[in-house]
Amino acid sequence: MSPVAETAPRPAGPSVPVGPPLLELRAAVRVHGDGARQVRALDGVDLEVAVGEFVAIMGASGSGKSTLLHLAGGLAEPTSGQVLIGGTPLEALRPAARAALRRDTIGYVFQDLNLLPALTAAENVAFPRELAGIPARRARQEALAALERVDIAELADRRPNELSGGQAQRVAIARALVGERRLLLADEPTGALDSATARDVVTTLRRAADDGLAVVMVTHEARLAAWADRIVQLQDGRVVGTTGGEMLPWGA
């Protein structure tokens, strides 16, 4: 690492892509509705996110941020253009293979956590792995390892109502990265949290990227986006700017 990089006022982590592109959007367009009521939610977006890279997506309400994440996660298909994961165009996969890729490779974190209230933290994290056919014992081991990665291993047996907002969000992140997931998509994961807790969540995502995932986070807050390697600005479904992450003083 160069001396410049060592003294750069940004959080630890690679400032250049450390791997090949894991996620690629090529001229991705997504149109909703038809006729006069057509909305071009995404209007020709090119984006590459490498393994080890943390990208923040910003833009006004309605600019297409969630739509971009839905396409990236294979939850919606582009009207035209392509989405590639690990070099494979999603449209080239049969539905079963696409579903398996979505399940095994991609993790989602939403503002509304969707933790199951009757299950403990560990059970919530293990649940998608059990759905994926992993035996219960191994799923639990993977869940505990994921909780460890987000620093809340000691809360494994608590239920969601026994956790703080930030702890619950970290359970949701653990659930998104459990197993061999390689792409983490987070849509305003800090929206409901106070600023100190939001920072904990963002540093957890930062660490996930440093650990070798590709991370894409939608946020409205510049100081959270500053933890990313890159900030992509959307307007009316188009990328109107890309900047390197720059650390702002916390509380600024």
Ligand SMILES: Nc1ncnc2c1ncn2[C@@H]1O[C@H](COP(=O)(O)OP(=O)(O)OP(=O)(O)O)[C@@H](O)[C@H]1O
């Ligand atoms: N299912 C849908 N049917 C019709 N229009 C839609 C649909 N989903 C999104 N849109 C439209 O597409 C555009 C982009 O929506 P999107 O949800 O991606 O915005 P966003 O940037 O995530 O906004 P926010 O910050 O409010 O979450 C908006 O104009 C929205 O109204």
Ligand SMILES: [Mg+2]
């Ligand atoms: Mg949105």
